Amino acid sequence: MRNKFLLFFLILSSSALQAQFSTLEQRLFELPDVLFKAIDAPDGFEAAYELHIKQPIDHENPEKGYFYQRAYLSHRSFEAPMVLATEGYMRPSNRMYELTGYLNANQVDVEHRYFGTSSPDSLDYTYLNLKQVTADLHHIRTLLGQLYTQPWVSTGISKGGQTTIFYRYFYPDDVAASVPYVAPLNLELTDDRIYEFLANVGTEECRKGIRDVQMRVLKNREELLPLLRWHAKGAGMEFTYLSLEEAFEYAVLEYPFSFWQLGHDCEAIPGKTAGLETLLEHFVKVVGLDFYSDASMFGYASHYWQAGDEMGYYGFQTKPFKGLLKEITEEEPTAIFMPGKAPMKFDPAFVKSVYNWTQREADEMIYIYGAIDTWTATGVPVSDKVDAKWFVMEGKDHGSARIRNMSEAERAELLQTLEQWMNASKH
Structure with a gap:
């Protein structure tokens, strides 16, 4: 008798799941502007779909044309909350965010406008601005909000966090x-x-070791450049936007930024007695030369446009290397490489207005940073004028500042705060 009840329960459960799949696909089919195809569902999800959502190139003037934006929908239940993952770059496959697991949520992961397949046929960068980017997300939120009516939470990492x-x-x-x-x-x-x-992160000894690597690499350029040429040739890199010599110098300037951003080990910095091959191996590991190759310039063109147009970025100080740089002549060169070497039209008024908003009005925000991550330097500062929380994680970098690496008390505080905000949004 017990086996009969178990069989009956399994049949009912299977029927319920099939009905939910059928309902989800039917409702997706009924949504305007949405194309979809089934993909493998991540563990713990009932179904997943690759979506292509029709977006106006210009949300204020739809007659200017459209493109299809790629996104990935992972479905648990219509009764579960939704995590909207706001990518900063292309997203070629479904990616699960840790917040989705902690909230036992559905997830829609949205590729950024003008990256990957989410681009118009003709790349007119006039329409790559944050007003258009966020209007894309709002359109997706409006469409899928017809299906998913529980609270929504947005999240993103690095440029996706921006x-x-x-x-x-x-x-x-x-x-x-x-x-x-x-x-x-x-x-x-x-x-x-x-x-x-x-100038202040880490120990003085580690910072000195970093500077010594930069100086030694530059002083031994004649021996190292031929090795880098062979390395680039073997890896199939091409250098026409920048020459290999320019890429080399930019990589030297980038070295400390990359070292701290990615959390490299100070103990692994080669000492003055290390051979040049050991030095070069370490240097390339920390700052990949491919970051300055043509493939990278093409792949990150839209990113550089946004940095030079609206979002700002960072630069390099060259005074400490006076007489050692032969290709870079600016006193403070930028790390932005505009597509087609277009002029930069950056106006700080917009980002400063957003900054002021984060300090005075931006409630229900949780900011997560790594204390040794270079990008924390320009993170959103703590403000007591908003209902928001900051977690600056000691010893963590750009890749390890995550909820899963928090203390149990920090993680509980974060999740409890989210639950309170999500419950409040229901009323």
Whole structure:
């Protein structure tokens, strides 16, 4: 008799799941502007779909044309909350965010406008601005909000975290809470707060070791450049936007930024007695030369446009290397490489208005930073004028500042706060 009841329960459960799949696909089919295809569901989810959502190139003038934006929907239940993941770059496959697991939520992960397949046929960068980017997200929120009526939370990492902040700025009522990770909010084309951070992070001994690597690499350029040419050739890198020599010098200047951003070990810095091959191996590990190759310039073109147009970025101080740089002649060169070497039209007024909003009005925000991550230098500062929380994680970098690496008390505080905000949004 017990086996009969178990069989009956399994049949009912299977029928319920099939009905839910059928209902979900039917409702997706009925949504305007949405194309979809089933993909493998992540563990713990009932179904998943790759979506292509029709978006106007210009949300204020739809007659100018459209493109299809790629997103990934992972479905648990219509009764579960929704995590909206705001990517900063392309998203070629479904990616699960840790917040989705902690909230036992559904998830929609949205590729950024003008990245990956989410681009118009003709890349007119006039329409790559944050007003258009966040209008894309709002359109998706409006469409899928017809299916998912429980609280929504937005989240993103790094440039995706910036997108989370800007999305909440333009559409404060779209979500119950926002959780940007390791998200800078740069206030200048080359934000000086980066220099102050690099001058003080870590120990004096480690900072000296970093500077010694830079000096030694530059002083031994004649021996190292031929090795780098062979390395680049073997890896299939091409250098026409920058020459290999320019890429080499930019990589030297980038070295401390990258070292702290990615949390490299001070003990692994080669000493003065280490051979040049050991030095070069370490240097390339910390700052990949491919970051300055043509493939990277093409892949990150839209990112650089946004930095030079609206979002600001960082630069490099060259005075310590006077006489050692042969290709870079500017006193404070930028780390922005505009597509087609277009001029930068950055105006700080917009980002400063967003900054002021974070300090005075941006409630229900949780900011997560790593204390040794270079990008924390331009993170959103703590403000007691808003209902928000900051978690600056000691010893954590750009890749390790995550909820899963928090103490149990910190994690409980974060999740309890989110639950309170999500419950409040229901009323």
